[in-house]
Amino acid sequence: MDMTQAVQSASSKADHVALAEHYEETAAEMQLKVDEHTKLLAQYQAKGYLYGKQADDLKAHCERLIHIYEKAVEENLSMAKMHRSM
Numbered sequence: 001m002d003m004t005q006a007v008q009s010a011s012s013k014a015d016h017v018a019l020a021e022h023y024e025e026t027a028a029e030m031q032l033k034v035d036e037h038t039k040l041l042a043q044y045q046a047k048g049y050l051y052g053k054q055a056d057d058l059k060a061h062c063e064r065l066i067h068i069y070e071k072a073v074e075e076n077l078s079m080a081k082m083h084r085s086m
Contacts, residue, residue, distance in 0.1 A: 010083075020083040027076035034069045037062045 003022075010016050041062040048055035 010086075013086075016083040016086040020080040023076045023080035023083065027073045027080065030069045030072040030076065034066055034073065037065045037069065041066065 006015075006019060006022075010019055041059060044051060044055055044059045044062060048059070051058055
C-alpha cells in the first residue's frame with residue numbers, strides 16, 4: 001500500500017478508519033517482532049557460552065532491533081489514534 005497516496009487522498013471517515021486499521025495491523029506485526037527478538041535475547045543471555053565470541057554481538061543486535069521495533073509500534077499506534085480522531 002502506498003501510504004503517502006492513501007494519506008493524501010483520505011477524505012471520508014471510512015478512509016481514516018481504514019488507515020487506522022492498517023496502522024494497527026502494522027503495529028501488531030511489529031509487536032510480534034519485538035516478542036521474537038526478546039525471546040532470542042533471553043536465549044543469548046542464558047546460554048551465551050554456546051555462541052562464543054559472537055554472543056555479545058548477538059545480544060547487542062537483538063537489543064537494537066527490539067528498540068527499533070518498539071519505536072515502530074509506538075509510531076504506528078500514534079498514527080492509528082490520529083486517524084481514528086479524524
